[in-house]
Amino acid sequence: MRSSLFERVGERLGGEEFARSVGALRMPRERCAFACYLGGLAAFLFAFQVLTGILLMFYYRPGAEAYASMQRIVEDVPQGAWIRTLHSNAAHLMVLVVLVHLASVFYLKAYRAPREFTWLSGLALSALLFLIAFCGYVLPMDDHAYGAARIGTGILAKIPWVGPLATEVLLGGQEVTGETAARFFVFHVSILPALFVLVLAFHLWLIHVHGMSQVKDSEHARHERLFPDFFRKELLLWGLVLGLLSAVAVALPAGLGSEADPMRPASSETRPEWYLLAPFVTFRLIGRFVPGRGGEALGVLVFLAIVTFWIAAPFVDPSKRKRLRSFAVFLGGSLLLVLYLAATIYGIVM
Amino acid sequence: MSDRAPQPVPKTSRRTFTRVVYGGTGLIYIGAWAYPVVQYLREAARIREDEALHDEAFLPEAQELPPGGSTMFRLGSEPCVLIHHADDSWTAFSAVCTHLNCVVAYQAEKQRFHCACHEGVFGARGENLSGPPGSPLPRYHVQVEAGGVRVRRSGGTSGDGNEV
Numbered sequence: 001m002r003s004s005l006f007e008r009v010g011e012r013l014g015g016e017e018f019a020r021s022v023g024a025l026r027m028p029r030e031r032c033a034f035a036c037y038l039g040g041l042a043a044f045l046f047a048f049q050v051l052t053g054i055l056l057m058f059y060y061r062p063g064a065e066a067y068a069s070m071q072r073i074v075e076d077v078p079q080g081a082w083i084r085t086l087h088s089n090a091a092h093l094m095v096l097v098v099l100v101h102l103a104s105v106f107y108l109k110a111y112r113a114p115r116e117f118t119w120l121s122g123l124a125l126s127a128l129l130f131l132i133a134f135c136g137y138v139l140p141m142d143d144h145a146y147g148a149a150r151i152g153t154g155i156l157a158k159i160p161w162v163g164p165l166a167t168e169v170l171l172g173g174q175e176v177t178g179e180t181a182a183r184f185f186v187f188h189v190s191i192l193p194a195l196f197v198l199v200l201a202f203h204l205w206l207i208h209v210h211g212m213s214q215v216k217d218s219e220h221a222r223h224e225r226l227f228p229d230f231f232r233k234e235l236l237l238w239g240l241v242l243g244l245l246s247a248v249a250v251a252l253p254a255g256l257g258s259e260a261d262p263m264r265p266a267s268s269e270t271r272p273e274w275y276l277l278a279p280f281v282t283f284r285l286i287g288r289f290v291p292g293r294g295g296e297a298l299g300v301l302v303f304l305a306i307v308t309f310w311i312a313a314p315f316v317d318p319s320k321r322k323r324l325r326s327f328a329v330f331l332g333g334s335l336l337l338v339l340y341l342a343a344t345i346y347g348i349v350m
Numbered sequence: 351m352s353d354r355a356p357q358p359v360p361k362t363s364r365r366t367f368t369r370v371v372y373g374g375t376g377l378i379y380i381g382a383w384a385y386p387v388v389q390y391l392r393e394a395a396r397i398r399e400d401e402a403l404h405d406e407a408f409l410p411e412a413q414e415l416p417p418g419g420s421t422m423f424r425l426g427s428e429p430c431v432l433i434h435h436a437d438d439s440w441t442a443f444s445a446v447c448t449h450l451n452c453v454v455a456y457q458a459e460k461q462r463f464h465c466a467c468h469e470g471v472f473g474a475r476g477e478n479l480s481g482p483p484g485s486p487l488p489r490y491h492v493q494v495e496a497g498g499v500r501v502r503r504s505g506g507t508s509g510d511g512n513e514v
Contacts, residue, residue, distance in 0.1 A: 076393075
């Protein structure tokens, strides 16, 4: 009897208990319900990145052979270009989904008490994601990667006191070499993802504790259970996203630049991925008006102020009763988001 | 069975039908992803197969092998043993134990192959004598030429073939 064996195993694993407590999560069925798919989609893309990343590790060789092994993946290994493009595009998509997730949580005011730590852990996950993506970008050791590694570690070196030591440890010497790729690899595949999983578990635990933030508080707001009603639709969305990723990867394989050459001067093409264009453009703009160290310090202050704003949001705007503060946070966040968007678009077209 | 006899209509409930459709779609979807992934993962194996396709080895150093001596060599990627018998005949065998793939040792003084992993023993003609191996060591074709010894995978018979 299939079902009875299934049931008996389930009993011993606490299946019913799990379904009752986790599966019963009340998902809102309101106009803004699309926002409820974003976190799940981001988590799903993370799992997808782990899987495609593992596949890439079968052929990728960190160290001096990094570029040659990438060339082999892209040119020789059957479906290698497809897998590599999937991993690269899914990373872009994950960053995009996470940014939209942040923005939607912000506009739905889902960061308010008691969800401060959910918000903060979400910010931490975003920061980790940016770091993981950056480290991954360096791994192919083509000319883009080389420029990125030089600039990224250059930023790190500016941190007072610990900067130079940290830079040397990360570079594996004084310069960007194969050793650097090996070290970025360790961060990309073990240290940062391990941290990501821990913080993600915390993030999900808090959602379990507090439940989904409801768009409407009223008793009459419509709901559905996470499992199976919502999850079924989520699966469909994931399937569609995977299909789209695969189709794009088949049609437009990601390119590999020429091999990193320390003797080749940087070109105007040396620029970050789209999601880092905003800080890139901002720093360049500040440098135009306030040259030298002063501009740099101003840039860092602006950056720190922005980070502080996002961290402080749930504490400044803890409940809907404080209307003025709520409006101030709404205004500040909107301003930052619009600026981010504008700077990104400017960075793309300039 | 007569054509006219009324056949019982198979009862498929709506639930079963839906399950089959959804489950089937899921399986097809998973298969569509698994197929290219398996292709991707098989690449390394394919290269090894190409290597393994070398069906022939020429061993110039075998000229110096005295009667009673033996030497290990590779046929493609497979470890093999070449034996120069006391009566000046030559034999060659795969050195991969037919039990669980350990590499066997030829013991000239006992005229046998011994696998140290699980105490498998093969006779001088490759036949499985004792221990767990269930089949003889594959035997390869040997041809003594000017300047060396040529071993071919094809043309050899396993077990107790008796050419050269």
